[in-house]
Amino acid sequence: MNASNTPTDFIRAAVEEDNHTNRFNGRVQTRFPPEPNGYLHIGHAKAISIDFGIAEDYNGICSLRFDDTNPTKEDVEYVDAIKFDIRWLGFDWDEREFYASDYFDQLYEFALILIKKEKAYVDDLSADEIREYRGTLTEPGRVSPFRNRSIAENLDLFERMKQGEFPDGSRVLRAKINMASGNINMRDPVMYRILHTPSHHRTGSKWCIYPMYDYAHGQSDSIEGVTHSLCSLEYEAHRPLYDWFLDELEIYHPRQIEFARLNLSFTVMSKRRLIRLVQEGFVKGWDDPRMPTIHGLRRRGFTRASIRNFLDLVGVAKNDSIIDIALLEHCLRNDLNKIATRKMAVLRPIKVIIDNFPEGLVEELDAINNPEDPQAGSRKILFTKELYIEQEDFCEVPPPKYYRLFPGNEVRLRYGYFITCTSVVKDPNTGQILEIHCTYDPTTRGGDAQDGRKVKSTIHWVSATHSLAAEVRLYDRLFLTEDPFELEEGQDFTANINTDSLEVLPACRMETSLKSAAAGDIFQFERLGYFNVDPDSTEIKLVFNRSVSLKDSWSRLASGGKK
């Protein structure tokens, strides 16, 4: 892709520079390093796209490496889900499925080397004491009283930590760097802690000491031969430490480069917060269609093409940013417009009776499956005397610029006939409209007027007698504010949650051709949006999710241009 000219972002520029200077002998190797402690979200998808994308652009390879150094939080359930999502996004790590835990033995050996170099020591301070000794942002830390133990004593203690002689929290192995460093990460960071967890998902009960991220990550990169270790901005301050371990160990030294993580407006993007949405019941689960998780987006109806295109448009940079979620929605519409089969569905039905249409007659009309794709062909839809149209498409007293059905007005029923509203029947008590009566022009069959007369509007419909009942779930943004962290003093981000983000419409009507729709199938319901079949569907009741609405300049106009 960039073979001929300029790189498209600063990381690719750095990779090209390294290729030109032969820093890695022209080799490009990256890795995607998730911790298997939760589900992937679209922020991870950005990292995946960068890691795999750059490797691909420069004829390199990208591995999958699980950063499984904390067994108290990790589980196989997550590794399986993560692998599924990466593949679903269309990326492939071939046989390179690695685990930081694969390197526990090697990492332990490395630690021994550092102890022998007097670059690491066992500290008996408690967690609280270590925190206290660490100092603050503006004051230097103090050295631990255990900092100058002999090599032999450190070796002995570390070995016994490994053997399980000591309880959790009683001792740690720390790097001996600089307690006065302005970079707090360099103030003798912890390398190993004792964790007598029941079992690690890969190594079982073999270990009761586990390496910290900072100690494990760079060395894992080195062992694998990674050239470019790409990560997010918050690791920038960790880079000196990343480099320090590699330099002290005198082993192969990859280059860490940091980029800004993805944020989306009207949602949150951290596992810690997403898990709260799940646990506190704001959503139904990790795969709730409102969630920015890959599981959620997929259930919502997002395609891999739309997500990958979105990620390409977002780009890669170091600016903290919040991407407008409208861009994601645009990418979905853009993809689905080309591929989604059109159907007719009425979400909020109101009955229309064509008074001059023969009782009992069922007409078959042709409907185009996808105007963007002539290959998609056409289908038959059934027209009868009684129909349903959308409540929104009728108005007894129309506002200005309202082109749809109202008393005396003629509209076209999509692929059907021109109809003119003649009267309405209301509930005498509530005033609610029960039926709309119309007449049709038999010469407009299929939707074309022989005499060339025009109507301002075409509306969708289904037969009242030949249609399917279905449930449709409408989704709105999860949060009320673009930035959920815009808060009043003392408020939690959950205060900004949009409690109306889910609307269930239980009594929708669908054209009969939808009968065979299966979970995951995606359609455009004409004039409404894109919808997919939710796995909650049963033999007797289809359930659809609205993935995204169609753009609707009328509603903008009608609402006075708000929103």
Added chain:
RNA sequence: UGGGGGCUCGUCUAAUGGUAGGACAGCGGACUCUGACUCCGUAUGUAGAGGUUCGAAUCCUUUGCCCCCAGCCA
């Protein structure tokens, strides 16, 4: 007020000393058997102040604002 990063249309992102461009969002219009799609048009931006230079988003000085770091999380 220690250390590390970052400030370009509303939101993202290009331009690497030489015409500030693109996308999304917005607005206006054309087209239309989806008020969709498509097409056309249009407004809005280099954080501030100095300096270097024929020429500065880009280089220098300085000010301001924003983000990250004080887990035995990653």
